[in-house]
Amino acid sequence: MRRRTAPSAFDPSAVRPWNSGLDGLAFGGDYNPEQWAEEVRLEDIELMREAGVNIVSLAIFAWASVEPREGEFDWGWLDATMDRLHEAGVRVALATATAAVPPWLTRKHPEILPQRADGTVLHQGSRQTYSIHHPVFRDYALGTAERVARRYADHPALALWHVDNELGCHCPRDYSPAAADAFREWLRARYTDVDRLNEAWGTAFWSQRLGSFDDVLPPLETTAMQNPTQRLDFDRFSSDALLDYYRDLRDLLREVTPQVPTTTNLMAGSHAGMDYFSWADDLDVVANDHYTTAADPDRHVQLAFSADLARGIAGGAPWILMEHSTSAVNWQPRNRAKQPGEMLRNSLAHVARGSDAVMFFQWRQSKAGAEKYHSGLVPHAGRDSELWRDVVALGGAVRALGEVRGSRVLSRTALVFDWNAWWACDQDVHPTEGLQYLDQVMAWYKALWRLGVTVDVVPPSRDLDGYDLVVVPNLYLVSDDDAARVRAAADRGATVLITYFSGITDEHDHIRLGGYPGAFRELLGVRTEEFFPLQEGETVRISGESLPGGSAPADLWTEKSTIADDVEAVATYDDGPLPGRPAITRRPVGPDGAAWYVATRLSDDGVAHLARRIATEAGVLPAIAVPDGVEAVHRVAEDGTGYIFVINHTDAEVTLDATGAVPSSAASVPTGTDLLTGETFSGEVSIAAGAVRVLRLAA
Template sequence: MHGTGSAARAGLTRTPGLLHGADYNADQWPEHVWAVDAELMRQAGVTTATVGVFAWARLQPAPDVWDFGWLDRLLDLLHTRGIAVGLATATASPPAWLVRAHPGLLPVTADGVRLEFGSRQHYCPSSAVYRAAAVRLTRALAERYRDHPALAFWHIHNEYGDHVAECFCTESAADFRRWLAERHGDVETLNHAWGTAFWSQAYGRFEEIEPPRTAPGPGNPTQLLDWRRFCSDALLACHRAEKAVLDEICPRIPATTNFMSMSKALDYWEWARHEDFVSDDAYPDPADPRAHVTAAMNYDLMRSLGGGRPWLLMEQAPSAVSWRAVNLPKPPELRRLWSLQALARGADGVMSFQWRASAAGAEKFHSALLPHRGTASRGWRETVRFGAELRRLAELAGSRLRGQVAVVLDWDNWWALELDEHPSARMRWPELLRPWYAALYERGVTIDFVRPGAPLDGYRAVLAPNLYLLTEETAHWLTRYVHEGGQLVCGPFSGISDRDDHIHPGGHPGPLRPLLGVVVDEHWPIPDGASTTVRLGPDDLRATLWSEWLETEGARTLAHYASGDLAGRPAVTRNVHGAGTAWYVGCHLGAGIATVLDLALAPAALTPPLPHPLPPGVEATRRHGADGTGYLFLLNHGPDTVRLTLDATGTDLLTGAAVPGRLTLGPLDAAVVRTEPTEERT
């Protein structure tokens, strides 16, 4: 079970149906505007408003001065209009009076520059002053509003780690040393873990250790890895301090903090253990023709972090954002389609940043549900239209979907993979993952992300695009899965180092050698702009970025290099182990990985969402209610009209029209087809 309060046993919130709304920064507007906004929210079908996200200075204008009157009136007003509130703890931006009284809470960069007040997230995560002030504000809010009828959930902080994910000040250094002492126990153990015999880096006392500030040359890689772990934990300690207050004072109200999709800075597996439900901020770029694929991947992660439970899209842009070099707006159809995509991937709510477009500040050109032009704008008409559609989809709330294939994601591995001084700086986790994910996405195969050691019961296959950092425990976990009949596909540069980033003895892929039946003699990075041909049966695939001098130790070679220095050597292998099979892909194939996965996953007998292959650009998922009712999402991201044959009859909840087993979707169109339990495919 996720979360620490009793609210973790409840649904997303006590608000019925699907959540729809936005951040409402009412403190930016005079009070006479609030009543207008509340009425417009009601007209737009808004069910929920996130309130007070950056209101610390308004709530506490001086150390011992509190101003809750305006927030009282705002919550009362929203409640009278039937609008629930996600009340923020407002701790993401300390006010000027706190910063000037305690300038040491401002963060410091690796180069020793102290960042100034005037933006947001201007605090050191280890600052005792900041943490105490944040907890004090959280307690004041919780005690005042715990019984307010508008309160649906707590929104803790905002986007932890967005602008400041680390601080190198002296207080952070002391906190880092405490963290290291807890992790390693004594300095001798730390010296071994960090390999400090190299370059005379040995420490005699913990007090000699500093954060990995800018140094003359390459830093100690294990120190950098421990620093990444510490920084995630330091921010999590801030979050947990606020969460503990909320659990103590109002345990029946769920609490969340908004994640930032697949963010490198924070170990979201660990963070998700402390959420009552998972929420995400997602901003796909309308200029990217493949943005919807990455968005689907991020949404699958959010669902997976919550153990398959419904999650909340806390923020998206109704149209253009304000922070890219060029900020393209969303056509109306795209705004609707991308909102429905979150629901297709398990969300129980679609919210936006923000309700009313700001008149001042850094985000005044960011789109909103109510644009600068007001109710005469195209954006407003789309807000009202989508609010009505969400009401028609209300019965989706609580339904779930589960992946057939598991993809291993480990933040320790991500951090270690992208350390410096590796054979190639081009081996980056997101770039390695995306083509593997895209191959399954385009075949309508829903995946779940799993952390090492998670239960694998029910998964027909497991994919590990990269496992550079691999513990013995993770190797045993995968070996057991394959031995019992599972199908595993493992990507290149895997099984290299242990939890301390020490190279496994005996050759790569380390403890996976017996399972994969291969050994890597030497890594063979591919220069930028170059490629190598890989021959797999009748297909010639193209390897870029990476290849390996691979030798088999019982595995069968299924593909070999057909050009370059490695011509004739194995590139893709298959090894039978117990009742299952383990594949190893020793190169980066980009989109060509789809050909390998088609072969590797054939024995898994995956169940497609439709009886025929999906047309290009079509996304298909299926949620299930507790009674077995199915909800088939069909989203056409492409520029052409498509005609689809379904596996059941049903009703399109968006239009109310009967679906007789065939469906036509125009460009950027969608359908949500309810099918009865007796018609569901097994």
């Protein structure tokens, strides 16, 4: 297998910005001309000009079109497309064409097909039907990527390399023999000797002790519960292996075009398969895909979480919205079209939260294939459609926001999020099967969103300096160093809130002995002897002044806890298995900090009420008060220019008092301009139902 290492002479500072050659924000999408006849391709260029498209992703699934038979290449259509796009002023994020292998390859080399844990082989006929671990596939993929790179290295349309596509989307875990071999090598590198591996995996339990690394298997289907640390390490290995595959392709591209940036499109917020925080340093720019769930009335909040997470992966830098949908998708149980104005709101919500691009899957809605009912910028109905007119209007809005490019979102609130904790928390044989990692992550995120608090979603490995409020939901697995960072935030004066089932295990998923919540026991001043999870449908009542009306229902989880002398029992259980025991606690830390613990699952109202109290205590409530269903997010340029994105997700007009958003150096009444309409404002700002306003504050 050909393996790549980064070119020794590679100079990161020589990589040009991904959006060089663009005037303002990027607007476009995934373009698949190989699906269409020549006359349609010519019309595409005309329509792109009309809509204001300035960038497309190209050749993502084009391997079989470029190489229809092994060793026989058809470059003509791709050459012509690159040239036409350049002539039209459209930049190209050119793919490695490796995201779907051609049928001739799997027929010739069926050994490259991936497998499920039960041994089922996943066959040709879809996409990503390859094992990234198999040396034969790796050689073919690198060969194809190299041919594409060398052919288009000097093409003036080339802006960015799009490596493969949504890596791990359909096959995040491969259990094939090639994967098993790679897993053993990964474990050798991680643990060095088998005794350390046995200790980490706790193999004294159930006679699982390994005599050598050759005894190791992936966590295949077996008779009963599997070794939890083996499963956790396989999750880590799988994420690292996909990143290693990305690096191989990226390093090849760097050899050919060291000045061209590289990325791949992540799926942050919806995909558990990869630890994207560990990928960040290998991406020249973070790119993310997001699709709303039609059945979810809070889908705009989930969108905001995904965008904030993408920004967190990017370390606060601007990022690329590589894919979202103009309207319906094709893969949900009921694929409902978006409501009027929803595409605009979705698009600009991503921009509000740090994206310097608005891109879609796909440019033209397919007429055949598995995604033919997935919406596009050009719908089946064509140019004479409301959707196309909305696309053209969106292109105009994106152009009007050009000056926002490069500005950053500022936040004083952090939500700690960790893929390792997600993987470990959602395993089976825990105190209750009803506990899922994302449950409390989204509960607290939604409560803060409704308060108008902008949140940075960050890993526990990141320094928490600069945050006045730190929320730590379900951080079940945590290392000593990461737990210390949370403690340091409270010592520095931040308000820290930690929820139940946090700090329970170390990084090997071994219980921290001495009482729960383990790593956070000292910080919180809380010691739990036993968990008392509630049965399905069972609720308890808790009471305390921090709750709406002095009491609130709770479910799922209770704990038999005692508290230190300096800890306040903010709320206690009224009934259930533990009446009188603390349910919510607060411990002062140092002169200004505080550590809160929530030992049960609060109702939505309970979370909302407590979120307001901690946000008030931390001083992070926004300067502009927003009603429910409206978001106001600030981006700030290097020169201090502020932009406020106000997005009204309700069916009623709202009026906001922008006085609090004025910079300290400005007059007492803020004035500015709506970039979308050119209208000026002073003081109060009205936003129509379902509308968006982007306000530039006057200095």
